[in-house]
Amino acid sequence: MTDLGLTPVSCACGVTGLWEPNPNHAAAIDDLKRRCEMFGTLGLTKFYAPMTTTAKFTKDDYPPGVENMRQVGEVAKQFNMTGMAEFTRASTYVATLGTMLQMKRAAAHPNFKLLLDCYHFWSGRVSSKISIGSNRATSATCTFRTSPTCRESCSNRRRA
Numbered sequence: 001m002t003d004l005g006l007t008p009v010s011c012a013c014g015v016t017g018l019w020e021p022n023p024n025h026a027a028a029i030d031d032l033k034r035r036c037e038m039f040g041t042l043g044l045t046k047f048y049a050p051m052t053t054t055a056k057f058t059k060d061d062y063p064p065g066v067e068n069m070r071q072v073g074e075v076a077k078q079f080n081m082t083g084m085a086e087f088t089r090a091s092t093y094v095a096t097l098g099t100m101l102q103m104k105r106a107a108a109h110p111n112f113k114l115l116l117d118c119y120h121f122w123s124g125r126v127s128s129k130i131s132i133g134s135n136r137a138t139s140a141t142c143t144f145r146t147s148p149t150c151r152e153s154c155s156n157r158r159r160a
Helices: 025-042 059-078 097-107 118-123
Strands: 010-012 046-050 082-086 112-115 127-133 136-143
Touching: 025 046, 025 059, 059 082, 059 097, 059 112, 097 112
Parallel strands: 010 046, 046 082, 082 112
Antiparallel strands: 127 136
16 A cells, blocks of 8 residues: 555454443454454554444443453554544444543543544534634534433433
8 A cells, every 4th residue: 555655544443342242242352353463464553443233231331341442452552553432323332422431531541542433423412513624624613411321321212
C-alpha cells in the first residue's frame, strides 16, 4: 500500500463478541490476535469493532464487559495498536455515549479507546451541530445526558 502512496489508518477487525459477555469470548480474542497479525503487516495501528449484539442484558453484565475491553486493550498492546469500540444505536448492550464513556473509563486501558462514528452518533437521541468549512469539521457542539442507569436496558420503543 505504501508503494502506492497510501497510508492505512484504521479498519474494522471483523470479529464479533468482543465486548459483551458471551460463551464465545475466548474464541473471539483468538480471532482478534490473528487479525492483528495481519493488520500489522499492512501497517495499521488502529482497529475497531462495533457493538452489534441484540441479546438481553442486565446490570450484572456490564462489569464483565469492562474486563473484555481491558482484554482487547491487552491484545492491541501486544501488537503496538489501539483497539476501539464503536457503540451503535441498535445494540442492546452499549448503544449510548454515556454508557460507553462509563465503561471506557472503568476499563482504563491505554490501548483501548472508543470510536465515535458521527453517523451513528447523529442518528441517536443527541443534539448536535457541526459547522463544515474547507471540507472538514471546524466545530462541534454536542449535548447529551448521562444516567447512572444504562439506557440499553430500556425497550427499543423507549430508547429512540
